[in-house]
Amino acid sequence: MRIGLAYNEKPDATPASDAYAEWDDPSTIDAVGQALGRFGTVVRLEADELFPQKLSLARPDIVFNMAEGLHGPCRESHVPALCEYLQIPYTGSDPLTLALTLHKGRTKEILAYRGVPTAPFRVIERIEDLERLPLPFPLFVKPVAEGSGKGIFVNNLCETPAQLAERVPFLLERYTQPVLVETYLPGPEFTVAILGNNGDVRCLPLVGFDFATLPPGAPPVYGYEAKWIWDTREHPLAIFQCPPSGVADSLCRETERVALDAYRALGCRDWCRIDVRVDRFGVPNVVELNPLPGIIPDPAMNSCFPKAARVAGYTYDGLIQEVVRTAWRRITGRDVGAQDAASVHAPTAISA
Template identity: 50%
Template sequence: MKIAITCNIKAEVPPHLEECYAEWDDQETIESVREALLERCQEVFIVEADQHAPARLQGLMPNMVFNMAEGMGGDSRESFIPAILEVLGIPYTGSPPLTLGLCLNKLRTKQILSCYGIPTPRCFVVESEYRGMEGGLEFPLIVKPVHEGSSKGIRDDSLVRSEEELVERIHRVIDTYGQPALVEEYLDGREFTVAILGNADDIRVLPIVEIDYSTIPEGANPIYSYEAKWIFDRPEDPLDIFRCPAPIDKELERAVSNMALDSFRALGVRDWCRIDIRCDSRGRPHVLELNPLPGILPAPQCNSCFPKAARAAGLTFSELVNTVVDIARKRHGI
């Protein structure tokens, strides 16, 4: 079996540029995935998801692609590699181009969730100029770029409590990230993230992870912001921010798991996904977003939700990677 990993690899950049590459994978992660795949395959190739990827993939014609490519820009960037693979007829892990495109766009995701009756915070989008509150939303609100991940553009001060702050943050998102700002009602309850492996009837929810906000520095807002993910939390000084399995009662566990599964199906996700869910002040869960290309940092001290949930389910990093391949092979019938 010949397998290729499609990915975008983080370059060494000065700290002020780190945010630009937050979604991309570091060399250590790619190497760990390669080692995991080599336990079961004879040949593993690394293909960078750039403009040369189509020709490289056509030259290699692997039996399977392990797709981790976050893409190089634009709101369809995650769809690029799966679209090429479909044209070339190469089987790959994970979701198809349409699902990746939809899930990258938080507004489109929320519209689809709403069509299926899945709760998600109320919101509106500002394309260029703020023209007043829409949809009867009330403060506090959270302002985020409409199509980013890894908390890019979600800073500690993205949680706003006045119109003055709201207008400033909206224009910061539009000017800095060159895309519309999504304004959402802020849910102040418990937050969970749910890792799912499988398809159709052969699907499982891994132990739920809770984000424990009592661990973030005093004075910081209780959101999993860019600072919380990448600045307060460093491998050399990790934040003990996850509880896994989350200490929740059976009823909430069932509601959160079912909501994650319903969202997975509603968006047409395949093989694996991590779904972020937060409760409102009355304890009712809502879906924030889906991550069909979940981050997988291999080192346990680097807080990474999917590998954490997998470890709690008894899967090592390498077993997780190979399980995803097995799930995709089964789906493709190979």
């Protein structure tokens, strides 16, 4: 079988901004490619401006999609949309789910409608929208459609109207998109790695956050500083606990339940990592969904999906292969078998 690998690679000289925070390092892309080699020939398809041509010439049997996308608020849905256009199967969620989950406000509307706990919120498009905001402090603010800690800084936790009035215009201007203002959730935080479809959806062991590992005085927020400044290859931030220690079993089960409800509410497929945080009443609330979860291979680096998978007994390659198997089963109704591995296509004239 020929398997396409759709990805966006971080540029060499990473600028001092968070512009490419979502894109993957060459080492991650190589590791995924190696794991996919188990199924046959891997065709690397960088999701750049020539991606549509490369995909239509290569026509792999399935695309492993880890591309975060190039442009605009629907960027994560472009690769799956092109695959659908060309009727090429792909792993993971469809364009609708990927576009919706990138927009945290739209996601929360769906969660709220479906009765999945999520913090009360407003989407602020203009600074005047802050007048008569019906939400009590403290509040948490963030760009409505970013990921990987982009635009989430320690001072996004606003205790006062003055802080809010400073922070919101800054984010509106810097990220040129609406700002999500929501009730601050002061309780413990978890992230839930989920695998599967339909009747067979399961949570991997919960990952908990130990905020005591952040520098003294830092608020308990896993934002840009924690992800990209305080956590380095030389000094990894030991913030994750999998499974979390000292957490009541009932809270763990309830956290898994809201994560699974969110997975279904947004129509996720194959896999997704869901962030959950406990409100002041002790109820786990869904913060956001990551249907293209980070998958850094190095166990020393903080990458939650591979971490949870390791605790569940998967190797890194085993996890990547499980995603392909899960997708293949969903698409064809059967397991990846010998006949699939044998269906090698004639080589195409271009190198994609």
